[in-house]
Amino acid sequence: MNSPFQHEPGAATGPVPPPECPAHGLVASTGPGGLRRLFGPEAENDPAALYDKLRAEHGTVAPVLMHGDVPAWLVLGHSENLHMTRTPSQFSRDSRRWRALQDGSVAPDHPLAPIFTWQPVCSFAEGATHERLRGAVTDSMARIDTRGVRRHINRYSNRLVNEFCQGGRAELVSQFAERLPMMVMCAIVGMPEDYSERLVEAARDLTRGTETAIASNEFLVGALNRLVERRRAVPADDFATWLVEHPAGLTDKEVVEHLRVVLFVAYETTTNLIANVLRMVLTDPRFRARLSGGHMTVPEAVEQTLWDEPPFTSVLGRWAVGDTELGGQQIKAGDALIVGIAPANTDPVVRPDLKANMEGNRAHLAFSSGPHECPGQDIGRAIADVGVDALLMRLPDLELSVEESELRWVGNFVSRHLVELPARFAPSPQQEVEADPPNSTRRRSDSDWEVSSPAAPRDTTAVPTGHAPAGVRTADPIAAPEESVVVPAQRTGPGRIWRAVARWWNGH
Numbered sequence: 225m226n227s228p229f230q231h232e233p234g235a236a237t238g239p240v241p242p243p244e245c246p247a248h249g250l251v252a253s254t255g256p257g258g259l260r261r262l263f264g265p266e267a268e269n270d271p272a273a274l275y276d277k278l279r280a281e282h283g284t285v286a287p288v289l290m291h292g293d294v295p296a297w298l299v300l301g302h303s304e305n306l307h308m309t310r311t312p313s314q315f316s317r318d319s320r321r322w323r324a325l326q327d328g329s330v331a332p333d334h335p336l337a338p339i340f341t342w343q344p345v346c347s348f349a350e351g352a353t354h355e356r357l358r359g360a361v362t363d364s365m366a367r368i369d370t371r372g373v374r375r376h377i378n379r380y381s382n383r384l385v386n387e388f389c390q391g392g393r394a395e396l397v398s399q400f401a402e403r404l405p406m407m408v409m410c411a412i413v414g415m416p417e418d419y420s421e422r423l424v425e426a427a428r429d430l431t432r433g434t435e436t437a438i439a440s441n442e443f444l445v446g447a448l449n450r451l452v453e454r455r456r457a458v459p460a461d462d463f464a465t466w467l468v469e470h471p472a473g474l475t476d477k478e479v480v481e482h483l484r485v486v487l488f489v490a491y492e493t494t495t496n497l498i499a500n501v502l503r504m505v506l507t508d509p510r511f512r513a514r515l516s517g518g519h520m521t522v523p524e525a526v527e528q529t530l531w532d533e534p535p536f537t538s539v540l541g542r543w544a545v546g547d548t549e550l551g552g553q554q555i556k557a558g559d560a561l562i563v564g565i566a567p568a569n570t571d572p573v574v575r576p577d578l579k580a581n582m583e584g585n586r587a588h589l590a591f592s593s594g595p596h597e598c599p600g601q602d603i604g605r606a607i608a609d610v611g612v613d614a615l616l617m618r619l620p621d622l623e624l625s626v627e628e629s630e631l632r633w634v635g636n637f638v639s640r641h642l643v644e645l646p647a648r649f650a651p652s653p654q655q656e657v658e659a660d661p662p663n664s665t666r667r668r669s670d671s672d673w674e675v676s677s678p679a680a681p682r683d684t685t686a687v688p689t690g691h692a693p694a695g696v697r698t699a700d701p702i703a704a705p706e707e708s709v710v711v712p713a714q715r716t717g718p719g720r721i722w723r724a725v726a727r728w729w730n731g732h
Contacts, residue, residue, distance in 0.1 A: 255289045262298065262538075262562075262637035263291050269633075271537060271640070275300060275567040284571075285551030288562070290637070291335045294324060296540065296560040297553065302571040302589070304551045305563055309594035312350050314548050315561060317596055319348060321543040323558030338437070339540055339638065340560075345481045347541075347596060354595065356472045361482060362599050364466035368412060373603070374610050380407045381614035382657035389618060389652045393625065396615075396645040397499050402428075404611050405494035405604075409487055412603070414451060414462030423447075427491045444487070448480045486600060492639065493535035494604040499642040500533040501526055501612050503631065506624045506647065522613045524583055526605060531575075531582045534590035535604075536639050537566040541596075562637070565589045619649040 253266040260278060261267060267274050278286035284301030299305050308315045319340045324330040332341075342348050346357035384403055388394040406420045406427065415423070426440035451464050453476070459465040463486070467479045474482070504525065505511050511525055542561040549555065568589045570578060582588075591598035598604075616622065625648040632643045 255293045259287055259289050259295070261289045261293070262296075263289075267637060268635060268640075271566065271637070272570065275564070275570065279567070283552055285553040285555075287553070290540070290560075290562075292330070294330055294334070294560075296562050297550075297555060298538065298562045298567070299551065299564045300567040300571065301551055302568040302574045302587075305565075305568045305589055306593055308542055308550065308561060309563060309589075309592055309596065312595060314545055315542040316350055316545050317348055317354075317541055317543075318342065318350060319541075319543060321545065321558055322560055323556075324560065326558065336540065336638075338441075343481050343485075344475075344478050345485050347485060357474070357478065357482070358595070358599070360467055360470040360472040360474055361486070363470060364463055365599055365603070367466055368463065368603070370606070373408070373412065374606055376411050377404070377408055377607055377610040378614050379657045380404055380411075381611045382618065382655055385615060385618045386654040386657065389649075389654060392651040393646070393648050396502050396647050397642055398644070400611075400615065401498040401502065401642075401645075402495050404498065405491050405607055406487075408603075408607050409490050412463050413483060413487060414455065414460055414464040415447070419447060423487065424491070427488060444484060445480060448483045448487075449476070451483070452476050452479050489598070490600055490604060493598075494607050496533075496535035496639060496641060497526065497529065497604060497608045498611055499645060500535070501529045501608055502615075503642060503645055504529055504532070505612070505616070506622065506645070507628045520583075522616070523605070523609045526608050526612070527584075527586065527588075528582055530590035531569050531585075531588045532578075533640075534565050534569060534588065536590070537635075538637050539563045539565065539592065540638070563589070563592060565592070618655065619652065622647050622649045 253261060253264060255261050260274065260281075262274075278288065278298065279300050284299070284304045286298050286300060288296055288298045290296050299308055319325065319342045322330070322340070325340075330340075334340075344357075346354055346361060349357055381400075381404060384400050384407075388399055394400070402424055403420070406424045407417065409415075410417055410420045410423065423444065426444050429437040429440035452468060455462075455465045455468045456476070459469065464479070464483060467474060467482060501522075511520065511528070540560065540562050542563065544555045544557050544559045544561065546557045547555065550561075555561070569575070574587065575582075591601040625646040631645070633640045634643055635641050
């Protein structure tokens, strides 16, 4: 069988607009060889329809074109995605195997370069290197105090609600979904809370291909470099210190790169998850009726959302180790393959009825599968679960303030971002946020974090040398003077925020 990729990437097509460029409106839905493009208006406005066309034309594995008309295989089938992600001997995560990179067909300044450029992190490694790096990440995540983090999520959620609860209106994407994950992750990683707003801006740049994306990445890497340097000098009870001190012996660069990936991926996926859960709750009468009637919990709504609108729709991330076959297609060594998360979740073989309730079914691929399955998925679930629960508890009459048809998304084949989610509600007073909500009766155990990849058992009574017990205030040299690494108080006013940023930037 001949390869469907009979052209050189980008040949005779001229320059292709980067993701989210207005010129996308001029991009045809098909390119050289009649192959369908994963960019442009058709792909971005109605990806589900595109998946259906590809499935009808090619089956469970389809040849497609990425930005710049770079060829790749989009894996649509659920079982085919499982096989690909679980068989690293055939389909590697090492992007240096990509033939298009080796022959120069893909330039270093390609719009998707931040996604596929090889980095010294576990997500690009295989074999013993992967085990060493991944082990450091999972071991460090296993040390996170899950109960404490849930309390932090609740407090941050209520702080955000306090900012708009008296006005009767809110835009839930920018005022809640985009801010909560970074606030929580800064506390977990060990970054001063002052940085959360700036890091949100940086994350937006990195995911949306803006002109300032490079500067935002430099800001993030610079901040993390200083964090790692100080944690080597003065350890604290946080994720950064645990990576620095792990027996795997990560270099400073390896620690920084893993912290960057953790912050970036956790922010992107959890922001999308929260926004999509809230949209579903506000627009689908089945969910709101069941939630208000007590028959559906927020975690169940989160799980249904992971099936219907996963945070990442697909991920460029596998390269064929040798010539092989997948889904009836002949894959050549060095070919790029895309993990089709959203299409796999709608595969007719596993979901013949897309309207069927998926309650209790966690066979979706929202967090991928195999040795590279997302190690932080339970943190993302917890942030969405506790955050949405706290919001609905404070504003039980929350409703969409525009027609559902007016909602808009932006993005590319990797993910879709809900632009805005305007809501209205009866104005309510601000609430003390340092204590659990008085009406909250639900209690969760550590087992709520466990999904499909249980963390290694940990001794919760032992206090590592050089660390304070969880919840104990300790001097933190990376934060502003006399502040704590344990959920510092929310600050108000841009002046104080930027003064604190300047202090840290200058090493004070």
